[in-house]
Amino acid sequence: MKSSLIIIAFFCLGILCGRFSLLPHGLVSEEHTVVLLYALMLSVGISLGCDRRLREILRSLRPQILLYPLGSTIGTFLGAALASLCLAYPLSHCLAVGAGFAYYSLSSILISQAVGSELGTVALICNVLREALTLLLVPLAARFLAPPAVIAMGGATTMDTTLPILARTLGSQWVFVALVHAIVLDFSVPFWVIFFCSL
């Protein structure tokens, strides 16, 4: 939660600097962000590659548990497709935004790069809100929904930012499902986002 606030603060600080031209001209350009993006993707890959938890989980996995992230993915895309009917953006762009699965830092940066800052801004707002809505709604939703459906709300965040509230509300026996759910979605974010942006 604290790190999300710091991220938003930096983003807002950037907006202020850009709005009122507080930085020397040419310090921040598209080329610089591309280099940073590659550095980020490299470090995301390194942390995936050395993660023992990932291999432990892959080994002890029953195929049935993969149905939850699959359902989460399909549901997210159906929701984004429905939303595209009443929004000014084409279907592929709505799907790209939805495919962030609340993993806002990576998805909004990828989308800004591939499509443009406008859709990148929508992606950032959408995925930040999805995380915030999840944090808010989990206790309420747990009364009416099956535990896996509650986990599905959080998308790719159910292994970090929303895991504590899920564990407290649903009980620690669902932590494993939440971890698998998030790892599968997390891993698929760059693929889906880049795929939908290229359509």
Added chain:
Amino acid sequence: MFALAFMFLGILIGFLLRNTSFPALVARCVMPVILALLFCMGVLIGANDTIMNNLPSLGLSGLVLAASTLAGSVVCVSLVCHVLNRRKNMAATQQDRS
């Protein structure tokens, strides 16, 4: 597209160096890089007048997409749970009969 290539390269490096302290070092760099990137994104967005003038409508689009994707995944996973439970129950009754 290059972004994915960099991620795969990273996975390979991370796997090969998994027993060294290098991945922990990299993990500490992720947050500063994300912060720098979002700051840069903010600067580019702030300097872009079309976006700044349309911020309320972009926010609304974001909210609509957030709510619809969240609802979509809840409905879909609820269906998955429903089907899994029915199959489990059917298997249980069949076992009872035999």
